[in-house]
Amino acid sequence: MRDMMDPVKYFTNKHQQLQDLKKDSALSVIRNKGLEAFTRLGIPTLKHEEWKHTRISGLFNKDFEYTIDQAVPSLSEKEIKALRLPGHEEANEIVFVNGCYSSSLSRISTGDHQLRIMPLEEAAQNEYREFVSKHLGHSGNYLKDGINALNTAFAHEGVFIHVKKGHAIEYPIYLYHITDSRSNNSYSQVRNLIHVSESAQVQMVQTFATIGPLESFTNEVTEIVAERDSITSFYKIQNENSNANLVSTTHIHQIGKSQTHTVTISLDGGIVRNNLNMVLDAENCESHLSGLYLIKGQTHVDNHTTVDNVKPNCFSNELYKGIMDEQATGVFNGKIFVRPQAQKTNAYQSNKNVLLSDKASVNTKPQLEIFADDVKCSHGCTVGSLDEEALFYLRSRGIGEKTAQSLLLHGFAADILENIKIKPIRDYIDHLITKRLEYDES
Amino acid sequence: MLTIRNLHAGIEEREILNGINLNIKAGEVHAIMGPNGSGKSTLASVLAGREGYTVSRGKVDFLGKNLLELSPEDRAREGLFLAFQYPVEIPGVSTTNFIKTALNEIRKYNGEEPLDALGFLKLMKERMKLLQIDQSLLSRSLNEGFSGGEKKRNEIFQMIMLQPKLAILDETDSGLDIDALRIVAQGVNQFRSKENGILVVTHYQRLLDYIVPDFVHVLYNGRIVKSGTKELALELEEKGYDFIKNTTSETEPA
Numbered sequence: 030m031r032d033m034m035d036p037v038k039y040f041t042n043k044h045q046q047l048q049d050l051k052k053d054s055a056l057s058v059i060r061n062k063g064l065e066a067f068t069r070l071g072i073p074t075l076k077h078e079e080w081k082h083t084r085i086s087g088l089f090n091k092d093f094e095y096t097i098d099q100a101v102p103s104l105s106e107k108e109i110k111a112l113r114l115p116g117h118e119e120a121n122e123i124v125f126v127n128g129c130y131s132s133s134l135s136r137i138s139t140g141d142h143q144l145r146i147m148p149l150e151e152a153a154q155n156e157y158r159e160f161v162s163k164h165l166g167h168s169g170n171y172l173k174d175g176i177n178a179l180n181t182a183f184a185h186e187g188v189f190i191h192v193k194k195g196h197a198i199e200y201p202i203y204l205y206h207i208t209d210s211r212s213n214n215s216y217s218q219v220r221n222l223i224h225v226s227e228s229a230q231v232q233m234v235q236t237f238a239t240i241g242p243l244e245s246f247t248n249e250v251t252e253i254v255a256e257r258d259s260i261t262s263f264y265k266i267q268n269e270n271s272n273a274n275l276v277s278t279t280h281i282h283q284i285g286k287s288q289t290h291t292v293t294i295s296l297d298g299g300i301v302r303n304n305l306n307m308v309l310d311a312e313n314c315e316s317h318l319s320g321l322y323l324i325k326g327q328t329h330v331d332n333h334t335t336v337d338n339v340k341p342n343c344f345s346n347e348l349y350k351g352i353m354d355e356q357a358t359g360v361f362n363g364k365i366f367v368r369p370q371a372q373k374t375n376a377y378q379s380n381k382n383v384l385l386s387d388k389a390s391v392n393t394k395p396q397l398e399i400f401a402d403d404v405k406c407s408h409g410c411t412v413g414s415l416d417e418e419a420l421f422y423l424r425s426r427g428i429g430e431k432t433a434q435s436l437l438l439h440g441f442a443a444d445i446l447e448n449i450k451i452k453p454i455r456d457y458i459d460h461l462i463t464k465r466l467e468y469d470e471s
Numbered sequence: 472m473l474t475i476r477n478l479h480a481g482i483e484e485r486e487i488l489n490g491i492n493l494n495i496k497a498g499e500v501h502a503i504m505g506p507n508g509s510g511k512s513t514l515a516s517v518l519a520g521r522e523g524y525t526v527s528r529g530k531v532d533f534l535g536k537n538l539l540e541l542s543p544e545d546r547a548r549e550g551l552f553l554a555f556q557y558p559v560e561i562p563g564v565s566t567t568n569f570i571k572t573a574l575n576e577i578r579k580y581n582g583e584e585p586l587d588a589l590g591f592l593k594l595m596k597e598r599m600k601l602l603q604i605d606q607s608l609l610s611r612s613l614n615e616g617f618s619g620g621e622k623k624r625n626e627i628f629q630m631i632m633l634q635p636k637l638a639i640l641d642e643t644d645s646g647l648d649i650d651a652l653r654i655v656a657q658g659v660n661q662f663r664s665k666e667n668g669i670l671v672v673t674h675y676q677r678l679l680d681y682i683v684p685d686f687v688h689v690l691y692n693g694r695i696v697k698s699g700t701k702e703l704a705l706e707l708e709e710k711g712y713d714f715i716k717n718t719t720s721e722t723e724p725a
Contacts, residue, residue: 423573428573436564
C-alpha cells in the first residue's frame, strides 16, 4: 500500500478515519468487529491453508491506493455503455464505482412493492436495521482470514437489496463493479446484503470491470439470505485483464427450504479468487453450484467453495470445469461439511480440468467432512489433456486440428453454460468462449 | 482409387501388418475378413491416419496422392471416410453442428462455397430418412448416450452426408441387431455407385448378405492370404477361419 507501512497499520488508520466520519450506524459496530478480526488474522500468506496456492499477500505490498468517502469518480455515458451486459434493456442495473454505490448511474425499473434497493447505510438505520445487524457479517463465521475481515472493517458504501415476499422479479439484477484505475492503482471494497424473502424469485448477474491502464484490486463480499420457498440465481462473470485482481466472496445462507443456483465464469484477470459459501440451514434445501474457468496467459483463478449441510435432507450438486492454457494456473477447493444432525444429505461434487500447455497447472482438492452416518456424498476430480481419440474422430471427418480442438473445448464447457437461465447472458458468454477458442488459432 | 503396396505397419515395435497389397478401383466393393488379431482394424486405422501407428515399409496411393503423408483431416478432405468400430462420444457438440462443420471444411478445402444453415438443413432432412434417423438424435450431443445401433447408424449417416470417394467400414456390423443391420446396409447400398469405392472390414459374413462385395480378401497374420469373389466369404462362413490358418501354415515356412 502507498504509505509504505504494513497493511494492518495502513488499514487501521483508514478504518479510524471512516469510523470518525460515520458514527451513528449499526454498521460501525460490525466494522469494529471486522477490524478486530483483521488485526488478529492479518493478511494471509502462502502458509495459510486456504491461501497456499494464491499469493494474495503480494498484492498488499503493491502500490495500491484506498480512498474512503471519496466522490464517486465521474464516468461518461459512453464509458458505462461499453460495460453494459446484453439484456440490460430488460434488467435492473446497479453500478458501483470504486466500491461505492452510484445511484445516478444505476437504473431500477422494477417497482418498490417488489424490489427495494438502497444504500447499505440507509438500511442499517431504517426498518431493515434489525435484519442488517443480524445477517451482515455472517460470512465471517466461515471465512477465517484477514481478507474477508478487512472487507467487514470497511462495510459502508454497498447496497441492501430486498426482494419482497411472494414476488418473482421479472427483470434480473445486473451488478456492475467498476474500478477506476486511470490515475492510480486502485484498491476498492464493496459489501452488499441481499434478502430474498419467502416465495420470492430473483436472478442476479455480477460483473467486474476496470477502467484505465493501472492495476486494480477489488475485495468484494456479497451476503445473501434466502428464505422459505425462494429461488435465487446468482451468476458471476469475470472477464477483465491481467491488471485486474479480485477477491469475490459470495455467502449464501439458506435459512428456509429454498433453492439456489450459482454459476461462476472466469475468463480473464490477474489474480482472481472466488469464495462461494453455501450454508444449508433448513431442511430440504437445494443448492446447485457450477463454474467455468477458461484462462490463459498468467491468469490465476482460485475457486474455493463450501457447502455446509447444517440441517437434514438437503441436496447439493456441484460441477466446476477448468481449461488452462499457456501459463495459467487454476485452483479448485471444494469443501462439503455434513453436520451430525444433517442426516439424509445428498451432496455431489465434481471438478474436471483440461490442461492445454505444459506450463499450465491446476491444484484441485475435494474436501469432505462428514459427521452424519446416513448420507450420500460423492466427489471426483480429473486433470488431463484433450481426449486424443475424440480429436482423431473429429479430424477423420475433415475437421482441422485447431477447429476440432475448439469444438471439443466448447463442448466441454457447454453444460456449465446451460445452467445460465438468462438467455442474453448465456449467449454472450457462449460468444466470448467461442471467440476465445478461435482466437487461439495462431 | 486406392493402391496399397507392401504395407508394413504396427504399434511401437510390434509389427501387425506384414506386407499388404490391395487395389481398389472406383465402383468396387471390397471386403476384408479375418480372425481376431489378424490386423483388420490396424489396416483401417493406418489408412485413416490414427496416431500411434508406425508405417515401416510400403506405399499407399489414394487418387494419385501419397496418402500416408496426409494429415487425418486432409485424408478426409481428399475423400476418405472411416466408419469407426467404436464411435467416440463427444459431450457438448451436437451431431448437426459436427456434421455441418465437417462438411463445410471439406467443401472449403475443395474450393466450394460453404453450405448455409438452410441449405444444410435441407440436405440433412433429405438424407435422414434413408437411415431412419430421428431429428432429436441429431440435436443431441454426438454419440453421447446413443445405443450401439444408433452409433453405427450415425456413422453411416455421416458418410452419406459427407459423400466421400472411398468409405472404409470398420466392423460396422458389430453390435447391430438384424433390423439395424438392414438399415445400415441400405444406407451403404444407396451410397454405392460407379464413382465410389467401399472397403468393408468385418469378422462375419452376415453383413455381406446385405452389402454384396465384388471382392473378398482374407487377412491373416497381417497379410492377405487369399482373395476371391463373394463365394469366398461363404466358404469361410462354412469352414471357419481354421481352414485359412491350416492352409497358410502349410505354405509358409516355419
